[in-house]
Amino acid sequence: MTLISDSIALADFCARHAQVEFITVDTEFMREKTFWPQLCLVQVAGPEEAVAIDPLAPDMDLAPLFALMANPKVLKVFHAARQDVEIFLHLANAIPHPLFDTQVAAMVCGFGDSVGYETLATQLARARIDKTMRFTDWSARxxxxxxxxxxxxDVTHLRVVYEKLKRKLDKNGRISWLEEEMAVLTDPATYQTHPESAWRRLKPRSTSPRFLNVLRELAAWREREAQERDLPRQRVLRDEALMEIAAHAPNNAADLSRTRGMSRAFAEGRQGTAVLEAVMRGVARPDSECPTVEQRVDLPKGMAPVVDLLKVLLKMKCDEHGVAQRLVASASDLELIAADDKAEVPALQGWRRQLFGEDALKLKHGRVALGLSEDGRRLRLVPMNEAAPA
Structure with missing residues (x-):
């Protein structure tokens, strides 16, 4: 067991692994008291060596680690990589690449939706993971x-998990499927957060232009404030308070202080002034610049059974090809397909269209039907004779 707590040892380890085929990587972090994840530990394993790197050690320089993460010759293997990638992007301003996510690969290989690391370690590496340390305080020393x-x-067993999933992907010819997903994970746009879009996470029900304009300004102010002060959003101002302020649009500190849970000191201080300025900006915006709330698709009358048929087809196709349903299409995707042949959903693009989308459209338009096999044990698609009378 090796803990690296000085820059020289880290540089030596990274130099030894600059030419290996792949490394497995995981992180431990804390986020309860900060906006940005506080990186507490990085675990890296090569073919013969596994180490834990202490980023909180005095004078620790993580530059060699960041260089290894950016080395195009070394594949970086993560499980459920998104949060780990976000940490490296924030600290090093670069996304680890090339990248292999075993959770996505497992979904492509039929291990179910969002399969956990413990499950894969048990099934593929025959390992038992002690879960008692999962919620430990990783910042304590x-x-x-x-x-x-x-x-x-988390990284030693991941080596075996990766190797077995890679062999499965080579055998079933689905490497290109995984590459499509990795292109999304390694795209910086995936991790961009625009303060002006922060209001959407609140999922407001009101469509009042004035309310939405004010809410957008308030949420953008809170997002910037949370990032600058490195505090959780709720520590700056709670969601409920944002919604209430947007609904009442106070124009002075006295009115603002009447917001539930807000102190008079906050209302009359620097932050209260900033909140009132955000309200003023929102009120001043014309209705024509109001953001739009994403509305749930209203299916045309009689289309609900079509969605049900598409759900059956999705399950059949995913069972047949050994791929997780969630990776192919969501329930809302199916509704959009039922309503529009050209819906902009992943299920009608790339490998998903080949696996499911084309047949979904054929089923929707009656060119194929669902039927039972001759032995009555499985569903199959039955071509319809379009020339036959109705």
Whole structure:
């Protein structure tokens, strides 16, 4: 068991792994008291060596690690990579590449929706993961042997998981499917957060232009404030308060202080002034510049059974090809397909269209039907004779 807590040892480890085929990577972080994840530990395993890197050690320089993450010759293997990638992007301003996500690969290989690491470690590496350390305080020092043992197990067993999934992908010819998903994970746009769009996470029900304009300004102010002060959004101003302020649009500190849970000191202080300025900007915006709330698709009358048929087809196709349903299409995607042949959904693009989308459109338009096989044990698609009378 190795804990790297100085820059020289880290540089030596990264140099030794600059030419390996792949490394497995995981992170431990805390986010309860900050906006940005606080990186507490990085675990990296090569073919013969596994280490835990302590980014909180005095004078630790992570530059060699960031260089290894950016090395195009070394494949970086993660499980459920998105949060880990976000951390590296924030700290190093670069996304680890090339990248292989075993959770996505497992979904492509038929292990179910959002399969957990423990499940894959058990099924593919025959390993048992001790879950008792999952919610430990990774920022506390010194780290215990038990903590380090748990942390390193996240990358040592991942080597076997990766190798077995890679063989499955080579065998079933689905590497290109995975590459499409990795292109999304390694796209910086995936991780961009625009303060002006922060209001959408609140999912407001009101469509009042004035309310939405004010809410957008308030949420953008809170997002910037949270990022600058490195505080959770709720610590700056709670969601409920944002919605209430947007609904009442106060124009002075006295009115603002009447917001539930807000102190007079806040209302009369710097932050209160900033909130009132955001309200003023929202009120001043013309209705024509009001953001739009994403509305649920209203299916045309009689289309609900079509969605039900598409759900059956999706399950049949995914069972047949051994791929997770969630990776192919969501329930809302099916509704959009039922309403529009040209719906802009992943299920009508790329490998998903070949696997499911083309047949979904044929089923929708009656060119194929669902039927039972001769032995009555499985569903199959039955071509319809379009020339036959109705």
């Amino acid at each position: 010194p780290l215990t042997d038990r903590q380090l043992d748990y942390a390193l197990s």
